[in-house]
Amino acid sequence: MIVVGVSAFYHDSACAVVVDGEVVAASQEERYTRRRFERGVPMYAYRSCLEQAGIGPGDIDMVAYYENPTKKLGRQLWMLLADGGDRGVGELDAMQPAREIRDRLGYDGPLAVVDHHEAHAASAFYCSGFDEAALFTADAVGEWTTTSCGVGSASGVELRQQVPFPHSLGLLYSTVTSYLGFSVNSDEYKVMGLAAYGRPRYLGALAQLVLNSADGDLRLDTRYFRLRADGAMYTAALTDLLGLPPRPVRAPIEAVHRDLAASVQLLLEELLLEKVRYLHGIYPSDNLCYSGGVAHNCVANTKLRRGGGFRNWYVPPAPGDAGGALGAALLVQHRETGARPTTALTDARLGPFCDGRGAARVLHAAAVPYEDFAGREEALLEATADLLAAGTVVGWCRGQMEFGPRALGSRSILGDPRDAGMRERINRLVKKREEFRPFAPAVVAERAGEFFDLEVPSPFMLEAVAVRPGAGLPAVTHVDGSARVQTVERGTDPRFHSLLERFGRRTGVPVLLNTSFNVRGEPIVRDDVDALSCFVRAGIDVLVVGDLLVRQEDVPGVWREYLARAGSYHDRLAHNDAYSFFV
Amino acid sequence: MEPPSDPSFLSDALARLLADERGTATVRALREVQRAVAGAEQRRRGGAAGTAPDAARHPAAPPLHVGAWRLVDTEHGRGLRRRAELTPAELSVWADVDEVPGKGDAARVVLVGESTARGYLLDPVTNPTRALQRHLDTVADRRFQCLDLARTSIDLPDLHRLVRASGHLDADHLVVLAGNNWTTWAYELSGLGDATRLADGLRRDGYPGLRRALFDEVLNPRIGAFLDELLRLRDRTGVQPLLVIPEFNLTGWSPVGGSRYVDVPTLRPDELRRWYDLRARAVAALAAQRWTAVQGAAREMVALDGGLSPVPGYLLGRALLAAGDAAAARQAFEQSRDSLCGLMVKYLPRTPRMIQEQLVTFCREHDVPSVDLRVTLARADQPELPDEQCFLDYCHLSDVGVERAMAEVAGRLTGRTVVPGATDPTVGAWQRAVSLVLAATYNAFCGQPAETVRPYLHRAVEADPDIVDLLASLARLLSRPGPMWSSLDLPRLAREPSAAVMFERLGEYRPDQSRLWFLRQCLAELLAEPAESAVEVAEAAPPSEVELLDIATTPLGGGAVLNYTDPRCYLQANVPTTELPLGLPRPAAGCLRLVHRCREAGPEPAVVTVNGTPVGRLVAGRQWRTTELAVGADVTRVGLNTVRVGWPVPTTSLSDRIDSDVAALARGAAPYVLPVFGELYSVRFVPYAVEGEA
Structure with a gap:
């Protein structure tokens, strides 16, 4: 049976294909439309996933949609009516998902709807390889639910308890994100990064936002929240409570802002820990599957894993809404046929393939020198390791694209983590992002323990752990001594593993700085032409695309000039300080 | 944990009542009323921004x-x-x-x-x-x-x-x-009021009613x-x-030809069939210079389509012009020009x-x-x-x-008599030639046929023969692989002050997505270059497999939609012929693999041709199917090949189309308006391996 999962019409729309219980393809629409957090129906991801699966639209047995539109409409109506106003509210259209899946994807067959948090839970449980597990989800809101828990077993996914909107851990964190002048629904990770620089001296004040959190429940004091699509997410009462004005967008970040970030991060961790411990109390399984947008918070994740009471745990590579497409497809497949994956999903490379042939044609036509290592994999890896060890920044685009928000060695920018100046260099050249945000390391799994205080695999870069003293990795060590680690197994990604190994042979450190291959404000590159364009614009030293190696000094200056001008047509970033869950 | 509170249950119940097309329209209407009431209240309190008459009485401070x-x-x-x-x-x-x-x-x-x-x-x-x-x-x-x-x-x-x-x-x-x-x-559509007026017009008088409502009730007051x-x-x-x-x-723009222009909105199936029969007859008569026959067929077409097609007026105009009746030709060309205005379909x-x-x-x-x-x-x-x-x-x-x-x-x-020059004296020969090259490029981009594009190029060469160097740059730009920004010819072209905007924008296109095939063809003719120069220079051999629908590779393919509905991940043919370009460096045998669907077709199959030679048929059916057709090397050629799918006339119900368009307008969406002849999800050419090639 072939089931296609779809998530759309909020943010991070995506598509996934599951064939006879196995995940065959998944990718996010933003990589095709080149609009971050794309919310439209995933028509390009759909085509790409079907292509990868080797199927046509007539082969699909069922499409699974990741959210119940009628329930969502109920919550939207409640907000609309309770609010007594209409400002900033988007279209309320429960027919949109079915209509657009039929009309814009051209799909005529049966359509199944899965509840939002069921889809989250399923994306974790069915990919975990566990026979049974306790399930925990947390995000801003899906239909009415903000947090849920339940059990997964041979009979499927069953969510037994939920916290209703507006009492939401995700909204709580997003509100402070908004208060700190960052964009909601995208910049929460900046708050997490900033938190390490501060002292949680606002914890007591922020704790007053939470009226009750006993027994897995959560009740927020809604006087402090303004949950509408227009304007800020907080009320003046929050300003009074904190005694601190909101930080204007792009204003300097001061100590008080760092302290507020530290406070909300600690509050979130404490609340999550409370929930997970409660869950372990009522479902004392060895295994926990955790998903939802809050599961992007890798600092909290590690604390939950260590302190939550579960022996094993699994967070999928795309715990947010994109992963809902995959969860919905897996859940429907299991319900319909009983088929489900038999092993854990440890490889996030579920997207389209990049072999570099398109880049070769472009380079050849423009007479740009490049080295073609086709059939000489060892030589390419050796050459790249040499370059990295010499301090070169490498754009690395090979094989299948990762599913989820992290670049895990297929669409990555790589650098030497031992070089203290590397972080600043990549930030200046490539990322142009806030200096407080750390870069992450990738490490061969078998030696991760030498460098990091990490006792389990972390293949999807969803754990933040301490860097061992003396590890000598300043470019990937955060101010608090932590790092957001990706472990790379030889059996999962032998090519990337081999590159790390070879770098390790040269330097003694089988670790690389690994950040996503994109420039600020753009999605991660998808194909080789995206990679070439990003490489040129960003001024990365070397590009490895497929089997080709290209050096920046060989690139015609007119390319840089054109792309710099073209980039200026796209450089206005929309700032989103309002929560857009209405639309 | 507690269950959701009572109000949420009530709103859930309300949601169940409103979770259909009618409910969506109802919610939209309620919100419009709410906005209107709030607006009126605000105006009553004097809090609203001044309307134009108010502003006239109380001139505002200068704008910033x-x-x-x-x-x-x-x-x-x-x-x-x-x-x-x-x-x-x-x-x-x-x-x-x-x-x-x-x-x-x-x-x-x-x-x-x-x-x-x-x-x-x-x-x-x-x-x-x-x-x-x-x-x-x-x-x-x-x-x-x-x-x-x-x-x-x-x-x-x-x-x-x-x-x-x-x-x-x-x-x-x-x-x-x-x-x-x-x-x-x-x-x-700026609000429910406009959409309702259009929907009422459409419901009452069909597509002519939609058009009339748009002009009379929406546009005219503004x-x-x-x-x-x-x-x-x-x-x-x-x-x-x-x-x-x-x-x-009026006479320098053709609304006929190719698959990029709207022919006619949805008609009753028998009328649509008759309309296309008449169209074929009129086109044949025009080619044979039988002007009276063109006029007869064109007038009958207008009677069928209610004046909502640009085709008969254009054909009639050509016939009348050839017959020497310029005044009547103008009327016909104007009818052609105006026919689609107000119909909510795409035109320039x-x-x-x-x-x-x-x-x-x-x-x-x-x-x-x-x-x-x-x-x-x-x-x-x-x-x-x-x-x-x-x-x-x-x-x-x-x-x-x-x-x-x-x-x-x-x-x-x-108040004086100003005698214009024959040309703008500040525009030199070179600059004039550049403007004509840009005109050729833009006309090609807009989907005009080679007959329209070619004269601009010739006029450019006449204006300044040195322009051929620029044309050669343009030809190389269009015949290379990858995005245009990677061509070293782009800076040369963008260096011309008047050309910068166009070529900077074109830079992100890939030549095969840029709709400029006719321009490539015309340039190759003009520059007397071999046909293979119009094909990607890096391709020594045909690619192993090539997708001919650009919708498959780029969001730019969404431009295939001929109305204002949102783009789809497949192509809906709104005219009876879908044309797809295929560039080959040399003749090649292969397989055409089409994934297709004809949901509104009768029993007749669609016919597929390559360069005019039939290569097979597509069986009609509501489900997506894959059909593989063998293509002999003898029907292909070096350079531009054209794959055409000729669809049977659909059996779309006019009343169903109007109903669904009324519903679309009610939810604030664009109506579809057009007939759907067939649908293509994918069209791939897979060359057979040639001995000695990898």
Whole structure:
């Protein structure tokens, strides 16, 4: 049976294909439309996933949609009516998902709807390889639910308890994100990064936002929240409570802002820990599957894993809404046929393939020198390791694209983590992002323990752990001594593993700085032409695309000039300080 | 944990009642009412922004900015300085002017309008404002200062705001050269009221009713309000408006051919079949120069389509022109031009006769001077028709057209006779040739056939033979792989001042996605280059597999949609022939693999041809199917090959289509309007392996 999962019409729309219980393809629409957090129906991801699966639209047995539109409409109506106003509210259209899946994807067959948090839970449980597990989800809101828990077993996914909107851990964190002048629904990770620089001296004040959190429940004091699509997410009462004005967008970040970030991060961790411990109390399984947008918070994740009471745990590579497409497809497949994956999903490379042939044609036509290592994999890896060890920044685009928000060695920018100046260099050249945000390391799994205080695999870069003293990795060590680690197994990604190994042979450190291959404000590159364009614009030293190696000094200056001008047509970033869950 | 509180259960119950098309429309209507009530209440309390009449009684403080500039006070009066905060994209649609000094003792002329007023394809080499300034400097006995506030793609509301703001510019004259974008703007349904009017018109009288409602109930009042603004401005500030009535290149623009233009909206199946029979007959008669037969068939087509197709009018116009009846030909061409306006399907900007007449009537009734380009740009030998030499495409003017138009405007402003030159004297031969190359490129991009594109290239070579070097650059740009920005020819092309905007924008396209196949073909002919030069230079052998639907590879493929509905991940054929280009470096045998669906077809199959040779049929059916067709090397050729799918006439129910379009309008979405002949999800050419090749 072939089931296609779809998530759309909020943010991070995506598509996934599951064939006879196995995940065959998944990718996010933003990589095709080149609009971050794309919310439209995933028509390009759909085509790409079907292509990868080797199927046509007539082969699909069922499409699974990741959210119940009628329930969502109920919550939207409640907000609309309770609010007594209409400002900033988007279209309320429960027919949109079915209509657009039929009309814009051209799909005529049966359509199944899965509840939002069921889809989250399923994306974790069915990919975990566990026979049974306790399930925990947390995000801003899906239909009415903000947090849920339940059990997964041979009979499927069953969510037994939920916290209703507006009492939401995700909204709580997003509100402070908004208060700190960052964009909601995208910049929460900046708050997490900033938190390490501060002292949680606002914890007591922020704790007053939470009226009750006993027994897995959560009740927020809604006087402090303004949950509408227009304007800020907080009320003046929050300003009074904190005694601190909101930080204007792009204003300097001061100590008080760092302290507020530290406070909300600690509050979130404490609340999550409370929930997970409660869950372990009522479902004392060895295994926990955790998903939802809050599961992007890798600092909290590690604390939950260590302190939550579960022996094993699994967070999928795309715990947010994109992963809902995959969860919905897996859940429907299991319900319909009983088929489900038999092993854990440890490889996030579920997207389209990049072999570099398109880049070769472009380079050849423009007479740009490049080295073609086709059939000489060892030589390419050796050459790249040499370059990295010499301090070169490498754009690395090979094989299948990762599913989820992290670049895990297929669409990555790589650098030497031992070089203290590397972080600043990549930030200046490539990322142009806030200096407080750390870069992450990738490490061969078998030696991760030498460098990091990490006792389990972390293949999807969803754990933040301490860097061992003396590890000598300043470019990937955060101010608090932590790092957001990706472990790379030889059996999962032998090519990337081999590159790390070879770098390790040269330097003694089988670790690389690994950040996503994109420039600020753009999605991660998808194909080789995206990679070439990003490489040129960003001024990365070397590009490895497929089997080709290209050096920046060989690139015609007119390319840089054109792309710099073209980039200026796209450089206005929309700032989103309002929560857009209405639309 | 507690279950959700009671109000949520109530809203869930309400949601279940509203979770269908009717419910969506109901919610939308309720919200519109809520907004309207809130707005009325706010106005009652006097809190709303002043309406135009209020503003006339209580002139507002000067705005901070006008268009891309902010107002500054100088020693010679109010001037303008360009706003630093605007992005290059925002600035690129306005004149490239940093500062405008105060007018001093000069009379200030402000020119506003759309891309025609901006001088698209000529600017900054020349543009209407510069030409006007030159004429005024030559003939006037006082000093004039012309301000260029034209903005590419400006719509009616923005134009209205701009005109209102220009009241703070101490202007003496306001020249308005606009109208081409007004109809398409009205498609952006601004509220339920508009959508309801359109839906009512559609329900009542079908697509003619939709069109009538759009003109009469949506567009006309807005145009009236805009024109009233000009009068208010005149009364309040003394600025004298002058309207330029736009003209369309009636004989130099073809709405027929290819699969990029709308033929006809949905008709009853028997009528649609008859309509296409008549169309074939008219086209054949035109080719055979049987003018009377063309007229008979075309008139019967109009009777069937209610005047909502551009095809019969165009064919009729050609026949009448050939028969020597220029006045009747004009009528026919105008009917063709206007047929789709108001129908909410895609076509390029134009001013229909209804708007032209509204402008003329306004000028007459309110003693507002005007320049009617229908007269100014007329051919010398057949004054009923516009002179094609005055245009670069459907509505944008050549330097000849700008020269003539602005001479007339200068004459009207000064009360003197201004004799235009044969061309704009400030535009050299090279610059004229460049503008014609840009015209060829733009016409090709707009989907015009080779017969329209080719003459622009020849005129460019005639204007300046040295232009062939630029044409060779363009040919190389279009025949290379990958995005155009990676071509080293792009900087050469973009170096031309008037070409920069077009080629900078084209830079992100890949040649096979750029709709410029005809241009490639024409360039290869003109430059007498071998046909294979029109194919990617890096391809020594046919690719192992090539997808012919550009929708498969890029969001740009969404442009295949011929109406204003959202793009789909597959192609819906709204005309009976789908044409797909296939570039080959040499003839190649292979397999055409099509994934297709014909949900509204009768039992007849679709026919697939390659370069006119039938290679197979597609069985009709509601489900997606894959069909593989063998293609012999003997039917392919070097360079451009054309795969055509000829679809049977669909059996779409007109009443079902109208019902679904009424529902779409009710939820604020665009109606579909068009018939669907067939659908293609994928069309791939897979060359057979040749011995000795990898």
